[in-house]
Amino acid sequence: MQTTSDEVLIGRIANGDRLAMQVLFARHHVRVYRFVLRLMRNEAAAEDLISDVFLDVWRQAGKFEGRSAVSTWLLSIARFKALSVLRRRGEEELDDESAEAIEDQADDPEVALAKKDKGAALRQCLAKLSAEHREIIDLVYYHEKSVEEVAGIVGIPEATVKTRMFYARKKLSELLKERGIDRGWP
Amino acid sequence: MTAANDEGGDIEVLLPWHAAGTLGARDRERVEAALANDPELARRYELVREELGQAIELNESLGAPSARAMQALFAKIDAEPARPAVVSANLGVRIREFFAALSPRTLAWSAGAAALAILLQAGVIAGIMLKEKNAGGYETAAAPKSAAGDGAYALIRFQPQVTAADVTKFLETNKLNIADGPSAGGLYRVRIAAKGTPKADLDRILKTLQDDKVVGFIAVTQ
Numbered sequence: 030m031q032t033t034s035d036e037v038l039i040g041r042i043a044n045g046d047r048l049a050m051q052v053l054f055a056r057h058h059v060r061v062y063r064f065v066l067r068l069m070r071n072e073a074a075a076e077d078l079i080s081d082v083f084l085d086v087w088r089q090a091g092k093f094e095g096r097s098a099v100s101t102w103l104l105s106i107a108r109f110k111a112l113s114v115l116r117r118r119g120e121e122e123l124d125d126e127s128a129e130a131i132e133d134q135a136d137d138p139e140v141a142l143a144k145k146d147k148g149a150a151l152r153q154c155l156a157k158l159s160a161e162h163r164e165i166i167d168l169v170y171y172h173e174k175s176v177e178e179v180a181g182i183v184g185i186p187e188a189t190v191k192t193r194m195f196y197a198r199k200k201l202s203e204l205l206k207e208r209g210i211d212r213g214w215p
Numbered sequence: 216m217t218a219a220n221d222e223g224g225d226i227e228v229l230l231p232w233h234a235a236g237t238l239g240a241r242d243r244e245r246v247e248a249a250l251a252n253d254p255e256l257a258r259r260y261e262l263v264r265e266e267l268g269q270a271i272e273l274n275e276s277l278g279a280p281s282a283r284a285m286q287a288l289f290a291k292i293d294a295e296p297a298r299p300a301v302v303s304a305n306l307g308v309r310i311r312e313f314f315a316a317l318s319p320r321t322l323a324w325s326a327g328a329a330a331l332a333i334l335l336q337a338g339v340i341a342g343i344m345l346k347e348k349n350a351g352g353y354e355t356a357a358a359p360k361s362a363a364g365d366g367a368y369a370l371i372r373f374q375p376q377v378t379a380a381d382v383t384k385f386l387e388t389n390k391l392n393i394a395d396g397p398s399a400g401g402l403y404r405v406r407i408a409a410k411g412t413p414k415a416d417l418d419r420i421l422k423t424l425q426d427d428k429v430v431g432f433i434a435v436t437q
Binding site for chain 2: 045047050051054058059062063066067072075076077079080081083084087088147148151152155156166167169170171173174175176178191192194195198201212213214
């Protein structure tokens with residue numbers, strides 16, 4: 030079966046093809062939603078935002094030059110919009126505060142269970158990372174973005190992408206250690 | 216960060232991208248070689264793979280937006296002002312758009328037809344050459360190889376769809392002599408003017424020939 034490439038869809042969208050817009054939306058909206066949700070931690074806000082992201086695609090498709098993958102372009106737009114909303118709401122510090130608030134859970138039955146289930150513990154610790162660290166972990170592991178693509182989406186040098194990922198993983202190990210899981214690294 | 220400052224650290228920071236399969240060939244080879252020779256690095260790589268698996272599981276557990284998102288999008292699009300059609304600035308996209316518009320069957324037929332046209336063209340032109348050679352036609356008109364340097368020459372490739380009659384008429388009309396060919400790529404070496412013809416005149420002749428519908432490619436040669 031032949032599938033139309035994202036780049037071809039963007040070309041059609043530039044000419045006002047609504048069907049092409051539907052196809053592109055169907056292809057990418059779940060991943061964009063999840064990326065935004067992990068940043069915003071609010072399902073309704075994330076849902077509202079993705080329609081704005083794809084509306085930008087509708088408006089800007091004619092300017093897309095194909096220098097990056099369409100999925101990378103979508104995540105860049107989504108990130109910019111999510112951060113704009115968070116700034117407007119004054120929630121920039123929320124992530125660190127919420128992370129600290131969750132740290133006092135040592136005797137929680139859920140935490141005790143998590144010690145037995147390393148995978149569950151890892152997921153809980155991934156959820157507790159700061160927005161900056163969550164973002165880079167998700168872009169690399171879930172959205173399968175290269176160093177160069179992450180640099181383009183986040184707007185930082187490639188060397189910073191590598192060090193930020195390193196520190197995100199280091200923080201993850203520290204959070205696991207607090208839960209009694211020592212990975213022997215770093 | 217010490218991890219990124221030495222060769223081992225440099226490799227270690229690449230492990231997440233190696234696990235995700237997004238490294239370039241060169242870095243991938245470096246990481247694979249290091250993993251094969253360093254058991255501690257290989258152990259740490261397993262930690263990365265655990266993180267990768269759980270990050271995917273976490274994201275997949277987030278669910279999906281409701282149909283409301285798509286409805287909201289198209290309501291906004293409907294409210295947008297109508298706009299004129301634009302041509303993409305990206306040539307690659309335009310080429311992909313062209314081929315995407317063709318069905319696989321159309322593409323297969325097109326490729327077959329193009330191959331057949333090239334074969335026919337080669338056959339037709341070879342036929343002309345043999346016929347004229349036997350009749351003494353082009354042999355007298357064409358400059359022998361040994362005479363290279365007695366005139367100005369051009370390399371010409373004819374359009375795939377032209378007939379033998381088209382080529383003959385083109386050669387006669389422009390008083391051209393085929394000196395050599397066809398070479399690889401279906402190119403003919405054609406004498407287009409006498410030796411010593413001023414460059415301005417050569418350019419004019421070349422332009423005239425280039426504008427003829429039977430010519431697919433033309434360039435001055437020695």
